[in-house]
Amino acid sequence: MKCQGCGGSAVIKMRQHKLALCADCFPDWLRRRVQHTIERYGMFGPADKVLVAVSGGKDSLALWDMLAALDYQSEGVYIDLGIPHGDYSAQSRGRALAFAQARGLTLHVVDLVATYGASVPEKARALRGRSACSLCGMVKRHEMNRVARESDCTVLATGHNLDDEAATLFGNTLRWQTGYLARQAPVLPASSDGFMRKVKPLCRVAERESAAYALLQGIDYVRDECPFSERATSLVYKRLLNDLESRSPAAKQSFYLEFLKARDRGAVQFQEVERPPMTSCEQCGQPTTAGGLCAFCRLWEV
Numbered sequence: 001m002k003c004q005g006c007g008g009s010a011v012i013k014m015r016q017h018k019l020a021l022c023a024d025c026f027p028d029w030l031r032r033r034v035q036h037t038i039e040r041y042g043m044f045g046p047a048d049k050v051l052v053a054v055s056g057g058k059d060s061l062a063l064w065d066m067l068a069a070l071d072y073q074s075e076g077v078y079i080d081l082g083i084p085h086g087d088y089s090a091q092s093r094g095r096a097l098a099f100a101q102a103r104g105l106t107l108h109v110v111d112l113v114a115t116y117g118a119s120v121p122e123k124a125r126a127l128r129g130r131s132a133c134s135l136c137g138m139v140k141r142h143e144m145n146r147v148a149r150e151s152d153c154t155v156l157a158t159g160h161n162l163d164d165e166a167a168t169l170f171g172n173t174l175r176w177q178t179g180y181l182a183r184q185a186p187v188l189p190a191s192s193d194g195f196m197r198k199v200k201p202l203c204r205v206a207e208r209e210s211a212a213y214a215l216l217q218g219i220d221y222v223r224d225e226c227p228f229s230e231r232a233t234s235l236v237y238k239r240l241l242n243d244l245e246s247r248s249p250a251a252k253q254s255f256y257l258e259f260l261k262a263r264d265r266g267a268v269q270f271q272e273v274e275r276p277p278m279t280s281c282e283q284c285g286q287p288t289t290a291g292g293l294c295a296f297c298r299l300w301e302v
C-alpha cells in the first residue's frame with residue numbers, strides 16, 4: 001500500500017477519506033485537518049490561550065500535542081477523580097504529567113481527595129442513588145471552568161472525537177432529545193454569566209486516527225478505559241456505528257457532519273431548553289441555577 005502523499009510505504013488506510021498515508025505524511029495531514037476544523041467553526045485564534053482538558057488518554061493528549069505543534073498558546077488541566085480501580089487515576093495522572101513535562105507545557109492538576117477530602121467514587125457511595133458518572137460530569141465541568149478562569153484561558157478544549165460525537169448524536173436522536181440536539185455543536189459559546197467557551201477540535205477526527213497519531217508521535221497514553229465506562233450506553237452506540245461503518249465507509253462522518261450542516265442552514269430546527277436564570281454561587285462565585293450554593297459546593301457539605 002503506497003502513501004498518496006509521497007509514494008512511500010503507507011501505515012494507515014482511511015476508507016472514509018479514500019486515502020492512505022505514511023508515518024511522515026499522516027501526522028501533518030491530521031494536524032492540517034484539525035487546523036481547518038478550528039478555522040471552519042471559529043473555535044479560537046493565535047491570541048487565545050486554550051485550556052486543554054486532559055484525561056491521560058489518547059484523544060486529549062493527541063489534541064494537546066497538535067495544538068502545541070500548530071503554535072497555539074495552551075495549558076492543560078487534569079482532574080484527579082481518585083478512581084482506585086487498577087490505579088486508574090494514578091496511571092492517567094502520571095501519563096498526563098509526563099507528557100507535559102517532556103514538552104515544557106503547563107499542566108494544572110486538581111486532586112479532589114487532597115483539595116476537597118473525597119474521591120468521586122466515595123461521594124457516589126455516600127450519596128446513594130447518584131452514579132459516579134453523573135457526579136464526575138458535574139465535578140469536571142465546575143473545576144475545568146474554575147481553572148480556565150483562574151489561569152486566564154479564553155477557551156476550553158476537549159478531546160471529543162468523531163466517534164464520541166456520532167455516538168452522542170445517535171443517542172440523542174434515538175430518544176429525540178431535542179434540547180440536547182440543539183446544543184450538540186463543535187463550539188458552545190461562552191455565557192455572559194461566566195461559563196467559558198467550549199470547543200471540540202477533534203470532532204472530525206475518527207478515534208482510529210487519533211490513536212494512530214498518538215502512536216506515531218510516541219505519546220504514552222493510558223490504554224484502559226475508565227472502569228465506570230463499562231456500563232455506558234455510548235459504548236453500545238459506538239459498536240453499532242462501527243458495524244455500520246465497516247459496511248458503509250464514511251457513515252459516521254456523514255451522520256454527524258450532515259446533521260451539523262442541516263441544522264446550520266435551518267433545515268432542522270430544535271429549540272434549546274430554556275435555562276433558569278443564573279446567579280453566582282455564594283461560596284465559589286461560579287454560575288449556578290440553584291441559588292445559594294452551586295451543586296459542586298453543596299456536594300462537599302454532605
Ligand code: SF4
Nearest residue numbers: 132133136226228229
Ligand atoms: S466513565 Fe467517564 S464520566 Fe464516568 S466516571 Fe469515568 S471518566 Fe467520569
Ligand SMILES: [Zn+2]
Nearest residue numbers: 003006022025
Ligand atoms: Zn508519505
Ligand SMILES: [Zn+2]
Nearest residue numbers: 281284294297
Ligand atoms: Zn460553588
